[in-house]
Amino acid sequence: MTKARGIPVVVSGPSGVGKGTVIALMRQRCPDLVLSVSMTTRPPRPGESHGKDYFFVSTQRFEEAIQKDELVEWARVYAHYYGTPKSFLETICSQGQDVILDIDVQGAAAIRSLYPEGILIYVLPPSLEELRRRLFSRAKGEGDDLELRLAQARREFRFLGIYDYLVINDDAETASEQLCHIIMAARLRRERAEPLLIAHGILGPA
Numbered sequence: 276m277t278k279a280r281g282i283p284v285v286v287s288g289p290s291g292v293g294k295g296t297v298i299a300l301m302r303q304r305c306p307d308l309v310l311s312v313s314m315t316t317r318p319p320r321p322g323e324s325h326g327k328d329y330f331f332v333s334t335q336r337f338e339e340a341i342q343k344d345e346l347v348e349w350a351r352v353y354a355h356y357y358g359t360p361k362s363f364l365e366t367i368c369s370q371g372q373d374v375i376l377d378i379d380v381q382g383a384a385a386i387r388s389l390y391p392e393g394i395l396i397y398v399l400p401p402s403l404e405e406l407r408r409r410l411f412s413r414a415k416g417e418g419d420d421l422e423l424r425l426a427q428a429r430r431e432f433r434f435l436g437i438y439d440y441l442v443i444n445d446d447a448e449t450a451s452e453q454l455c456h457i458i459m460a461a462r463l464r465r466e467r468a469e470p471l472l473i474a475h476g477i478l479g480p481a
């Protein structure tokens with residue numbers, strides 16, 4: 276049977292919530308999920324690599340990408356540019372594969388209006404105290420601005436209303452399992468299957 280288009284799946288969450296770990300575990304559980312790699316002007320952190328974690332580019336290259344309409348959406352987060360390359364997302368979705376987008380709330384809002392079939396998930400910490408603790412342990416040696424990131428988290432929580440699902444990352448294994456269940460359920464939605472059922476003669480035109 277012809278495949279339905281892939282679903283863009285936005286996974287947002289405050290810095291330090293452990294989204295990276297949850298997404299990595301989710302991809303182990305659901306290996307058919309493809310991760311969108313964003314373009315950014317932020318410098319790489321230790322251990323990050325170009326093309327895997329981000330496409331690390333100059334401000335000039337990023338602004339050129341905006342001008343040439345190469346990005347589905349872009350935003351300035353913590354004084355750096357971040358954006359989702361358009362051609363990759365389009366190609367993967369048109370091949371029927373679901374794409375994970377680890378992007379912020381501004382990006383989530385853009386995906387909602389461009390891809391109404393997309394699903395938006397927000398990963399929350401069990402408490403603000405726990406978020407502070409996780410940020411603090413991650414910030415060691417990195418020079419990340421902890422208070423700036425905590426303030427940004429509180430601001431983001433005001434926009435939770437645009438998300439379809441909230442997942443609490445108390446335990447990363449459990450959270451990743453919940454994310455996979457959400458995606459499985461989205462794949463089985465009736466409105467997604469209906470055009471295919473009509474195309475294959477299982478359902479007749481009304």
Ligand code: 5GP
Nearest residue numbers: 313349350352357358359377378379381382
């Ligand atoms: P970090 O610098 O910690 O990797 O990411 C900072 C924030 O930027 C995170 O909230 C992350 O989800 C967001 N982000 C990463 N890539 C993109 C993108 O392509 N678009 C948008 N809108 N946000 C992004």
